[in-house]
Amino acid sequence: MTTDTTGNSVLDVDIAALQGGAADLGQYKGKAVLIVNVASKCGLTPQYAGLERLQERYATQGFTVLGVPCNQFMGQEPGSSEEIAEFCSATYGVTFPMTEKVEVNGDDRHALYERLTGFADAEGHTGDIRWNFEKFLIGRDGEVVARFSPQTEPESAEIVATVEAQLA
Template sequence: MSVYDFSAKTLQGKDVSLADYRGQVLLIVNTASKCGLTPQYEGLEALYKAHKERGLTILGFPCNQFGAQEPGTAEEIGGFCSLTYDVTFPMMAKIDVNGPTAHPLYAYLKKQQKGVLGTEGIKWNFTKFLIDRDGQVVERFAPTTKPEDLQAAVEALL
């Protein structure tokens, strides 16, 4: 099994198979527009622009489970990301990452790479999962890990 076995909807409501990203390095991030960590969008976009030609794709998954910090509609989220941070990497539809309604992709990611002290649950917005070109989950990064601190890990997989 790999991340390629899952699909998700884009912010525009289009179904996308993650198999479409086969052969690329993926960074999957749960995002929020009204969080103290929201400025990480800027670093994520810089990381994406620096490495997309070599095969990096970042997938943003808005989530409203942490302090209700992503209350907007798909249109509002897309507008915010585009206008405020010039986000050009793919943004997916809002999902849950924890609990019984967690998106199946996130249930898988959490089992593959546990968090601090071996816990599976996502603790906050901007938890990051790094996926290799074979669709395997390589590493999990804490919400406070800045995108620029991921350079070496990303480059090692490109």
């Protein structure tokens, strides 16, 4: 199991960037961050387009999407860091930051997801990530403010309203 002792906020967790080096989540303190476990070969992969549109729409207002690749769901993110980056850029024009590929469930669950999975979604679900593209909105204070199911589209009224409330 990955452990973390740097602080209590989700944004205090140490995680590497997709292309190497530290992702430095601390740089997002004071911003709203939508953390999404992503995969390139999933039926929900087209959500990358909506995530990128959210990024473009709200980035100047103190918002970012943070993609977290994961290969735990039917091997739907098998690529290397370079392959993931190329796919996201070439296929969906992704400009938002991405972390290293991690495990979101099980004994080797990354410390980031240790902190996230205790938060309930609107239906009361807590615990394990159910599938690719489960989403967590982190408020400007570094606390989880919402959890959305994998099937909730990035540009849904529910997500947009919750993001806008954090940016107000």
